[in-house]
Amino acid sequence: MGAWGVGINQNDNYEDVFDEFINLYNQDYAVADITAYLIENNRDLIESEEYSNDFWFAIANCQWECKELEKAIYDKVEKIILSEENLKLWRQQDADTKTIIKRDIALKKFLTKLTTEKAKPRRRIKIKYYDSIFTNGDCLTYTLENGNFGGAFVLTDEKELQYPKNFIAITNINQRERPVLNDFKESFVVFEKYEHPILKRIDGRELIGYFMQYKYKTIDFNIEVVGNLPVNNTFESGNTVYGYGWGLLKLEQNHPIYNNWAIVDNRQLAIKKWLK
Structure with missing residues (x-):
């Protein structure tokens, strides 16, 4: 699953989608256009039973951050969480009962967050450029x-x-x-x-x-x-x-x-x- 914790954002696939969304958002692209672009270019992820949940969680959270959460996206995430579809995947990955309970709490907390309207949209940040932390060798x-x-x-x-x-x-x-x-x-x-x-x-x-x-x-x-x-x-x-x-x-x-x-x-x- 590429997960290192039970949190919604503690997952490699989630982070990749979230980061690409916010990167495009900071380049002044419209939220609807970004969403359409990511859906079109992540078909393999979306069609994967194992990874699709992480994609939709990232899209929903990004739209919420930008104060433009679409009802269709919210409904999809709500269905994933309330049907326990995501918990089933974790059980298939041999997560223990304690971990499943923690994941369930994190999912419900995320869903509650999505139902709470954000006061202001996320601020667009000017892009900065950096060097990698270490040097080869x-x-x-x-x-x-x-x-x-x-x-x-x-x-x-x-x-x-x-x-x-x-x-x-x-x-x-x-x-x-x-x-x-x-x-x-x-x-x-x-x-x-x-x-x-x-x-x-x-x-x-x-x-x-x-x-x-x-x-x-x-x-x-x-x-x-x-x-x-x-x-x-x-x-x-x-x-x-x-x-x-x-x-x-x-x-x-x-x-x-x-x-x-x-x-x-x-x-x-x-x-x-x-x-x-």
């Missing part, structure tokens, strides 16, 4: 949930963009001592192992994804740059289109989020691949 360390030091390697950086990002590879560094550059040279990328919700098979992929600059200010832990290793610039994002919240960094290996997802250290992909 940076070796990052931070404290894992188990108290050890973890490590991640920055593969790309971006300059002067509205929403810059770093592609980062999460490594298998998990040790009591603060890592040094040689630890990164000898490290491997960890993999995420998960059960495909539809095909019911176990899949896996290297834990490399993009981390957004604008989300960095919300993290609740420290990330330190140990140093920088020259990269050969052979990394290409290609099909690596997964975006992650910064909080993912501090999860240690073999830590399951739900019963169908875990981080594993299989030592198949070495960081050396991208070093000069």
Whole structure:
């Protein structure tokens, strides 16, 4: 589901739609035109049983923020929530009873919010441009949930963009001592192992994804740059289109989020691949 919490906005798909909507809104496009554009260009998301709810929640919240919530959009969201369609999806993802109760509360609270008229429409903000947080080749360390030091390697950086990002590879560094550059040279990328919700098979992929600059200010832990290793610039994002919240960094290996997802250290992909 791409969710890291029970809140309506604690979801990758929701955030992507919300951010694109607000970006267009800040460029002075009309709310109705933005909505039509996003519906037309997110057919795969809308037609997905697993992800469509997040799309409509984002659209509804954006329209509400702009004080232009359409009745048809509200009715769709109301049906999703009152029919418990969304809770059914969470149960299918093996969320426990406590989590389901919290999610139900969050959904009902969101629906109540939509029925309350906003005093003023969201203010349009002039677009600013930024650099990504880190530079390619940076070796990052931070404290894992188990108290050890973890490590991640920055593969790309971006300059002067509205929403810059770093592609980062999460490594298998998990040790009591603060890592040094040689630890990164000898490290491997960890993999995420998960059960495909539809095909019911176990899949896996290297834990490399993009981390957004604008989300960095919300993290609740420290990330330190140990140093920088020259990269050969052979990394290409290609099909690596997964975006992650910064909080993912501090999860240690073999830590399951739900019963169908875990981080594993299989030592198949070495960081050396991208070093000069």
